[in-house]
Amino acid sequence: MLNPVTRKFQAKATIAGVEKDTRSMRTAETMTSPKHQEPHSKVGDFMRDAILGFADGLTVPFALTAGLSAVGSIRIVIVGGLAELFAGAISMGLGAWLAVDSDRKAYYVEEAREKLEVRNCPEKEEEEIYEIFEQYHISRESSKGVVDGLKVNPDVWVQFMMDFELKLERPNSHKAWISALVISVAYFLGGLLPMIPYFIYKNILHALYTSIGVSVVVLVLFGYGKAIVIGQKKRHAVYSAIQMLAIGTLAAGASYGIVAGVNASKIGRGSS
Incomplete structure (x- = not known):
């Protein structure tokens, strides 16, 4: 009797001969068992982008405004804070776009190389398939049917190698811009x-203390909620909340202390 894992791969490879646009062998289990549901986290890439942007947005501008409060001018805090806020949002967005776009280009370069290898060196690529299955402790005899099924359709063969040999995910053509927008908005x-x-507030101390209170509440709620959203247990969510609060507090405290020290010194005041 065939290994259960092998049966799933074999079923997928058979279907692949008819459906050339089949995206990935990793969907085989879902296709063969549509009613089976597993409690995996459903957090997608865009949710992770939102978490990343919001986390940085909570920490960096808060630390900056807390630090600028040591100067004693609300106007300086507002102007400096807004400047950092816009610059940070734009920078984060552009960075996200560049990262995703680079991944997309790298994927297609590797895909083109893999197509050449499948066409010019089929024996070598076939051997690599067997090596992949051996990593799952599946013998050559058990995986031969799957290999033969993949060889029927070169496109699916290439996709299999992209998924299991290179472990690269086919990029979404619109993902770069969406990721950039999500991170920028979340950061802002x-x-x-x-x-x-x-x-x-007109009094800078009142504004600072209120800002600290707001930030503490938001940091705790965000740290807790982030852990719950990605599927962690409440115990880990509490740890995540404490961790988020500690990071924000450390950043704000360090920023405030540095700015206060610089403001009290003669740096930037010129010679007397």
Whole structure:
């Protein structure tokens, strides 16, 4: 009797001879068992982008505004905070776009190389398939049917190698721009929250203390919620909340202390 894992790969390879646009061998289990559901996290790439942007937005602008508060001018805090907020959002977005776009280009370069190898060196590529199955402790005899099924369709053969040999995921053509937008907006929203008190209060200390209070609450809620969203247990969510609060507090405290020290010194005041 064939290994259960082999049966799933073999079924997929058979279907591949008819369906040339089949995306990945990794969907075989879902296709053969449509009613089976597993409690895996459903957090997608864009949710991770939002978490990354919001986390940085909460930490960096909060630390900057807290540090600038040591100067004693609300206007300086607002101007400096907004400058960092816009610059940070744009920078984060562009960085995300470049990263995703680079991954997309790298994928197609590797795909083109893999197509050449399948066409020019089929024996070598066939041997690599057997080696992949051997990593799952599947014998050559058991995996031969799958290999023969993949050889029927070169496109699916290439896709199999991209998925299991190179472990690269086919990129979404619109993902780069969407990822950039999600990170930028999340960063801006996360950074705007600690700044709101500075638009309300005229006394900088009142604004600073309120900003700290708002930031503490948001950091804790965000750290806890982030862990719950990605599927962690409540115990780990509490740890995530404490971790997020500690990072934000450390960054803000260090920033405030450095700016206060520089402001108290003669740096930038010229000679007397």
